[in-house]
Amino acid sequence: PLVDEHSFVFAFGQASCVQYRLVIRDVNTLQILQLYTCLDQIQYIEWSSDSLFILCAMYKRGIVQVWSLEQPDWHCKIDEGSAGLVASCWSPDGRHILNTTEFHLRITVWSLCTKSVSYIKYPKACQQGIAFTKDGRYMALAERRDCKDFISLFVCSDWQLLRHFDTETQDLFGIEWAPNGCVLAVWDTCLEYKILLYSLDGRLLSTYRAYEWSLGIKSIAWSPSSQFLAIGSYDEKVRILNHVTWKKITEFEHPATITNPKTIVYKEVEKSPSVDAERLSFPPRALASSLFSTQSKYDISQVPVSLQYVKPIADRANPKIGIGMLAFSTDNCFLATRNDNIPNAVWIWDIQKLKLFVVLEQLCAIQSFQWDPRQPRLAICTGNSKVYLWSPAGCVSVQVPMEGDFQILSLCWHSSGDSVALLSKENFCVCYLEREEVK
Amino acid sequence: MGDWKTVTVPVLSSDSKNIFQYTSEKKMSPPSLNTQVLRLPLPSSKSMHTFFSAFCTEENIEQSISYLNRELTTLGFPSIYAESKGKELNLISVINCMNELLVLQHKNLRAQEEVEMQHLKLGSDMDHLQNCYAKLKEQLELSKREIVGLQERDRQLQSKNRSLHQLLKNEKDEVQKLQNIISSRATQYNHDMKRKEREYNKLKERLHQLVMNKKDKKIAMDVLNYVGRADGKRGAWRTDKTEARNEEEMYKALLNDYEQRQKQLLMENAELKKVLQQMKKEIISLLPPQKQKPKERSEDGPVLSDLEEDTGELNKENMWELSCETVREQLTNSIRKQWRMLKNHVEKLDNQVSRVHSGALNDKDVISREDHELETEKLELEIQQCKEMIKTQQQLLQQQLMSPCDDDTTLLLQDCYLLEERERLQEEWRLFREQKKNFEKERRNFTEAAIRLGLERKAFEEDRGAWLKQQFLSMTTDYKHSENMTTASAFLGSSDQDNRLMNSTSQQRKPHCTLSIPIPAEPCQTSQCISHNSSDAASKKPAGDKKPNQWEESDKEETE
Numbered sequence: 001p002l003v004d005e006h007s008f009v010f011a012f013g014q015a016s017c018v019q020y021r022l023v024i025r026d027v028n029t030l031q032i033l034q035l036y037t038c039l040d041q042i043q044y045i046e047w048s049s050d051s052l053f054i055l056c057a058m059y060k061r062g063i064v065q066v067w068s069l070e071q072p073d074w075h076c077k078i079d080e081g082s083a084g085l086v087a088s089c090w091s092p093d094g095r096h097i098l099n100t101t102e103f104h105l106r107i108t109v110w111s112l113c114t115k116s117v118s119y120i121k122y123p124k125a126c127q128q129g130i131a132f133t134k135d136g137r138y139m140a141l142a143e144r145r146d147c148k149d150f151i152s153l154f155v156c157s158d159w160q161l162l163r164h165f166d167t168e169t170q171d172l173f174g175i176e177w178a179p180n181g182c183v184l185a186v187w188d189t190c191l192e193y194k195i196l197l198y199s200l201d202g203r204l205l206s207t208y209r210a211y212e213w214s215l216g217i218k219s220i221a222w223s224p225s226s227q228f229l230a231i232g233s234y235d236e237k238v239r240i241l242n243h244v245t246w247k248k249i250t251e252f253e254h255p256a257t258i259t260n261p262k263t264i265v266y267k268e269v270e271k272s273p274s275v276d277a278e279r280l281s282f283p284p285r286a287l288a289s290s291l292f293s294t295q296s297k298y299d300i301s302q303v304p305v306s307l308q309y310v311k312p313i314a315d316r317a318n319p320k321i322g323i324g325m326l327a328f329s330t331d332n333c334f335l336a337t338r339n340d341n342i343p344n345a346v347w348i349w350d351i352q353k354l355k356l357f358v359v360l361e362q363l364c365a366i367q368s369f370q371w372d373p374r375q376p377r378l379a380i381c382t383g384n385s386k387v388y389l390w391s392p393a394g395c396v397s398v399q400v401p402m403e404g405d406f407q408i409l410s411l412c413w414h415s416s417g418d419s420v421a422l423l424s425k426e427n428f429c430v431c432y433l434e435r436e437e438v439k
Numbered sequence: 440m441g442d443w444k445t446v447t448v449p450v451l452s453s454d455s456k457n458i459f460q461y462t463s464e465k466k467m468s469p470p471s472l473n474t475q476v477l478r479l480p481l482p483s484s485k486s487m488h489t490f491f492s493a494f495c496t497e498e499n500i501e502q503s504i505s506y507l508n509r510e511l512t513t514l515g516f517p518s519i520y521a522e523s524k525g526k527e528l529n530l531i532s533v534i535n536c537m538n539e540l541l542v543l544q545h546k547n548l549r550a551q552e553e554v555e556m557q558h559l560k561l562g563s564d565m566d567h568l569q570n571c572y573a574k575l576k577e578q579l580e581l582s583k584r585e586i587v588g589l590q591e592r593d594r595q596l597q598s599k600n601r602s603l604h605q606l607l608k609n610e611k612d613e614v615q616k617l618q619n620i621i622s623s624r625a626t627q628y629n630h631d632m633k634r635k636e637r638e639y640n641k642l643k644e645r646l647h648q649l650v651m652n653k654k655d656k657k658i659a660m661d662v663l664n665y666v667g668r669a670d671g672k673r674g675a676w677r678t679d680k681t682e683a684r685n686e687e688e689m690y691k692a693l694l695n696d697y698e699q700r701q702k703q704l705l706m707e708n709a710e711l712k713k714v715l716q717q718m719k720k721e722i723i724s725l726l727p728p729q730k731q732k733p734k735e736r737s738e739d740g741p742v743l744s745d746l747e748e749d750t751g752e753l754n755k756e757n758m759w760e761l762s763c764e765t766v767r768e769q770l771t772n773s774i775r776k777q778w779r780m781l782k783n784h785v786e787k788l789d790n791q792v793s794r795v796h797s798g799a800l801n802d803k804d805v806i807s808r809e810d811h812e813l814e815t816e817k818l819e820l821e822i823q824q825c826k827e828m829i830k831t832q833q834q835l836l837q838q839q840l841m842s843p844c845d846d847d848t849t850l851l852l853q854d855c856y857l858l859e860e861r862e863r864l865q866e867e868w869r870l871f872r873e874q875k876k877n878f879e880k881e882r883r884n885f886t887e888a889a890i891r892l893g894l895e896r897k898a899f900e901e902d903r904g905a906w907l908k909q910q911f912l913s914m915t916t917d918y919k920h921s922e923n924m925t926t927a928s929a930f931l932g933s934s935d936q937d938n939r940l941m942n943s944t945s946q947q948r949k950p951h952c953t954l955s956i957p958i959p960a961e962p963c964q965t966s967q968c969i970s971h972n973s974s975d976a977a978s979k980k981p982a983g984d985k986k987p988n989q990w991e992e993s994d995k996e997e998t999e
Contacts, residue, residue: 053666066662076662083650095666105647112666137692146640147633155685162685170629182696191625200693213621244704 022056022067027414030430036067039077044087048094049136053112055097057088064088064097066112078110092136092156104129107141109159118159124149128174133181138162138200140184142172151175151186153202163202169194173217180226183243187217187231195220195231197246206246210239215319221326221335228351232323236339240354250354254323254339254347256309258359265305266395267361268388271295296363296386296397307342307361327369329376334392336378338366346380348390360390368410374417381408387422387431400429504528511536715774722777726784 019041024034040058047054056065062085066076084102091098097110104125109118123129124142131140136156143150149172153163171189178185183205188194193216197205208231210216215234222229228249229241238252258265271294312319325338334357335349343365350357364382371378380388385406387398400406400422406429412421419432495503508519516536521527 068666074663076660078660081650103643103646105643105650110660112662114665117660138689147636155689158681158685160682160685162689171632180696182693200689213618244700 022054024054024069027419027430034067034069034072036065036072038065039063046088046090048090049092050094053090053094055088055090057085059085062102064099066097076112080108083108089130091139092132096159098130100129120152122150124172126173128176131175131177131184132156133177134179135181138177138181140175140177142175142186144172151184151198151202153184153200165198165202167196167198168204168207169196174220176220176222178222178226178229178243179224183226185220185222185229187220190215190217190234192216193233195229197229208241208246208248210248211235215322218322218324218340219326221328223328223332223335223351224330225332227332228328230326230328230335230337232326232337234319234322236322236341238323238326238335238337238349252335252337252347252349252356254337254342256342257304257306258356259304260356261303263303263356263359265301265303265359265361266298266390267301267305268296268363268397269299270363271297295399298360298395298397301361305359305361307345307359309342312341325366325369327371329371329378330373331376334371334376334378336369336371338369344382346378346390348378358390358395360388360395362388367408370411370413370420372413372417372420373415377417379411379413379420381411381422383407383409387411387420389433398431400431402427402429516540712770715770719770719774719777722774722781726777726781 020038022034022036022038022042022045023032024036025032036056038056038058040061040063042056043059044057045054046057052069054067054069056067058064062080062083064078064080064085066078068074078097078099080099080101083105085099086102086104087100089098090096091109095112097112099108099110100106100123101108104123107120107123107130109120111117120141120143122143122145124144126142129142132138133140139154139156141152141154143152149167149169151163151165151167152161154160155162167186169186169188170192173187173189175184175186177183182200184198184200186196186198188196193210193212193214195208195217197207199205210231210233217231217233219232220229221232227243229243231239231241233239236254238254239248240250240252241247242249310320312321320340320343322340323337324340325336327336328334328351329336333351335351337347337349339345339347344362346360346362346366346369347356348358348360349355360380362380362382364384367381367383369378369380375391377389377391380390382388385400385402385408387400387408389396389398400408406427407424408422409425410423412423414420417433418435419430421428421430504519512518516539517532519528519533519536521529
């Protein structure tokens with residue numbers, strides 16, 4: 001394999017890893033600040049919460065190396081040995097590292113302050129088994145003993161077990177804290193549509209089941225104010241629960257034909273490339289790249305619009321059907337969703353009116369999207385060399401000026417909302433956004 | 440039906456037959472005449488002759504007379520004999536009897552006609568009724584057939600319905616069965632999964648033991664130096680106190696969250712209550728008061744007083760403090776009632792409006808159209824009048840411009856005058872433009888001059904001051920002589936300047952040369968030109984005003 005995946009966390013600097021090397025750059029100038037070499041191919045990197053340390057996890061060797069930004073010659077290496085390593089993450093205080101060993105045998109909590117090591121047995125082998133509250137005070141851990149699911153709540157400051165309770169799930173699939181840190185959402189495997197809401201002190205607040213037998217929950221998202229919980233399911237619908245009664249207040253459907261005339265549908269169309277005679281000059285490389293990467297722009301399609309629908313293969317597991325991506329905007333006004341049957345479209349819902357607001361139809365399948373942490377602005381990438389930005393004022397398609405192929409597979413906003421990193425398989429680039437002056 | 444028609448015909452034919460029968464039967468049986476006489480219509484003249492000659496011949500006069508007498512007496516007529524026995528006929532009674540018989544005949548004929556008419560009528564009625572009857576019978580047949588058809592269809596549909604119900608039930612049963620199958624399979628899978636999981640857990644445990652047993656020295660952390668905690672504090676041991684503290688903190692966090700939410704909800708509640716109160720007030724104000732009261736009285740008398748009390752109470756006290764059930768219910772119920780009343784009221788108004796609208800629609804249209812037409816007529820008249828006025832005025836104007844045909848000279852003169860006028864105007868325009876340019880130039884000069892003068896004046900004042908100082912200093916010797924000199928020159932200079940200024944700036948005024956001091960030639964000339972120009976400029980009026988201009992010019996010349 002040529003290169004590894006890149007992972008980013010924007011804080012002051014910006015770290016990227018290429019095989020063995022960890023490169024730290026300044027966000028504004030992309031100047032290399034530090035360069036570290038690890039022992040093996042890095043699979044995962046994460047900044048600590050105070051941005052002083054970075055951990056680099058190498059799952060194959062079972063090693064985690066931690067580097068310091070302040071003291072470049074400080075080093076730390078955690079070796080799991082024959083226990084193996086499957087996942088690694090920081091604790092919210094930035095001084096403990098939680099390593100999940102192979103086969104999810106146990107979670108080891110290594111402390112960078114003391115020599116103490118803690119073990120947590122029977123962690124659950126699921127996608128989202130560990131969840132920290134936003135303020136970093138509590139950690140929820142999913143466990144499974146004797147074929148039953150449990151949740152343990154720990155206080156992160158001293159790792160004291162606060163609560164331990166069982167959940168009425170068949171096979172817990174994920175847990176997520178509400179942004180206010182008082183409610184924990186626990187949902188079941190996709191074979192059962194069931195989501196449970198627990199309070200911080202372990203009481204079951206409510207259970208919600210939309211239907212039986214069909215494939216259930218695919219993804220969930222809390223609204224930033226903790227007012228709403230959006231549940232995307234395999235039946236191509238998003239159901240929104242409210243935090244007062246934990247009952248469904250509305251359902252968002254994702255049909256392949258949009259008929260409501262109040263919905264704005266932006267369709268990406270290719271601008272026919274205008275090849276001037278002057279441009280036909282050596283070196284032909286430049287021309288080739290401009291030929292391959294055609295400009296595109298958005299056109300407003302007239303409703304009714306029928307979107308490209310991909311019929312999923314019926315007898316395969318984990319079908320590409322249903323709402324796979326869900327994200328609330330940071331101002332709580334919009335919800336962006338993707339229906340995996342209609343992979344080229346992003347649906348943006350107005351939460352204040354609980355109605356479909358905008359549909360963006362792209363030429364290629366949506367790879368990922370992310371909201372700007374400061375304003376209602378959505379950045380989308382579809383695997384080509386363009387990044388698409390949408391805001392209530394309109395949408396724009398931005399071509400990354402790069403030679404050759406640059407297929408953007410994921411993106412990541414800076415916490416200030418001024419720049420967004422665009423990642424392809426081997427390269428990345430940072431897109432800086434000008435801030436509008438507010439008079 | 441056709442039978443009836445054919446029946447009527449033979450009657451006539453039988454009648455005609457009867458007539459001939461009479462003639463043949465007459466000779467044989469006179470008494471049978473009675474019956475047949477009644478059925479006979481107006482006898483034809485031909486039959487009459489034969490009939491009359493058949494009854495009485497010369498031989499049986501006596502017999503026939505006596506027979507007639509017998510018949511008449513039996514019919515109730517007086518005897519036609521003069522006396523009871525004898526052979527003399529009482530002519531008068533005979534005539535009377537004849538007359539009576541004629542009258543009787545007429546009556547009988549009329550009666551017969553009537554009867555026949557009625558007979559015909561009845562016949563046609565009968566026809567009509569039979570037609571109706573036939574039609575109704577047909578209709579009845581049809582409807583019977585229809586009913587049968589419909590019943591058949593109904594039966595079919597019912598059977599279809601039943602079959603569909605049955606299908607539905609079957610489907611439901613199948614669905615239920617499938618669901619049961621699914622659930623049983625699910626439980627089976629779960630059971631199997633659990634079994635496999637237990638096995639897996641056992642393997643994990645084993646593996647864990649092996650891993651731990653190996654005492655891998657490799658499982659370690661190698662760190663250069665331990666880092667301090669993020670918050671700078673020292674790590675603490677976990678004790679009961681810390682546990683309690685953690686619990687406390689957790690509950691505090693939860694309580695904070697609940698309190699915040701409650702605050703938000705309270706605020707929302709208060710706002711909504713305010714809105715409801717406002718709505719209630721507005722609804723009450725909207726409703727017509729008369730309608731409200733009787734309704735209130737009839738429906739729920741005490742409620743009104745309660746409502747008033749409520750409004751009074753709730754307006755006085757703090758609404759957001761009253762959040763108990765009863766008050767809440769009262770408020771919502773009262774608003775609901777008011778709203779219903781308002782709705783009814785509005786519906787009534789709507790109905791009224793629609794009725795009025797539909798009823799008086801045409802009238803309104805007609806009236807408005809009439810009005811509209813009247814107005815348009817008026818406006819058209821006005822337009823016509825205006826047009827005429829314009830035409831007449833144009834004509835008058837043209838007439839004025841064009842002089843009458845007999846005065847050619849005046850016409851020519853006027854033409855010439857016009858040309859002259861135009862030329863003069865052009866000349867004057869040119870002059871005016873020149874003047875303007877000159878004025879601009881002069882204005883510039885004057886401003887420069889004014890500036891210069893100002894500067895010079897300043898300098899002069901300074902000089903004067905210096906001079907005066909000098910004078911003061913050397914007072915005794917040169918006092919009077921030098922003073923006179925300087926003041927004179929000063930005055931001269933200043934008067935010169937003043938004059939110049941006056942002449943240059945004031946164009947319209949007639950320069951009153953009251954000063955005896957010789958005026959420098961230049962400004963005078965320019966002023967003359969200026970005045971000349973100004974007079975020309977002023978003479979834009981028509982020729983009639985030439986005189987005052989000339990007068991002005993001459994005046995100027997005089998003064999110069």
